[in-house]
Amino acid sequence: MNIIFGLIVILSITILIFVNPESVLSAFISGGQKAFDLSIKLVVIYTVWLGVFSIMEQTGLDKKIAKLLKPVNKLLFGNLPDSANEYMSLNISANILGMSGGTTPFGIKSIEELDKYPNTEYAVCMFFILNATSVQLIPSSILALRSQMGSLYSSSVILPTILATLLSSIIGILLCKIFIKRR
Numbered sequence: 083m084n085i086i087f088g089l090i091v092i093l094s095i096t097i098l099i100f101v102n103p104e105s106v107l108s109a110f111i112s113g114g115q116k117a118f119d120l121s122i123k124l125v126v127i128y129t130v131w132l133g134v135f136s137i138m139e140q141t142g143l144d145k146k147i148a149k150l151l152k153p154v155n156k157l158l159f160g161n162l163p164d165s166a167n168e169y170m171s172l173n174i175s176a177n178i179l180g181m182s183g184g185t186t187p188f189g190i191k192s193i194e195e196l197d198k199y200p201n202t203e204y205a206v207c208m209f210f211i212l213n214a215t216s217v218q219l220i221p222s223s224i225l226a227l228r229s230q231m232g233s234l235y236s237s238s239v240i241l242p243t244i245l246a247t248l249l250s251s252i253i254g255i256l257l258c259k260i261f262i263k264r265r
Contacts, residue, residue, distance in 0.1 A: 131176065179222060185213070
């Protein structure tokens, strides 16, 4: 994939040099500035959400969420160690809130916890599927990006996002249950 992307970039630059050479440098500078601005905005969004989850951990709210989601997690993943259940619950909660990039630390910690126990391959596969499809009730990252880019109706994607992520999650869960056997 990197080779294909590299070839496309080199081919585009080569064509641009021959067609409109004076715009090559301005296109690089403009694109770099837009990428930098977007990165800063995303860092701010994720910082706020990670701060919220840090406060949740410090106040013990994460344990309450884990306890609340334990029956759902048991249905999806089977019996989980409490520490893995806690991190998985935080990961799923963060995905539901739409901060998919900010869920990575919880995902890594939950997989590390699962690796400590034997026969957890099914739970890891199901967890990967849920992270890839991630049901989002509030697609906060998309809403923030759309509003930053000047969309008039930035919230118009909420219902389609809920439906699409719900459908993809249901299909992923069903396929996992069909094709991967629990031990």
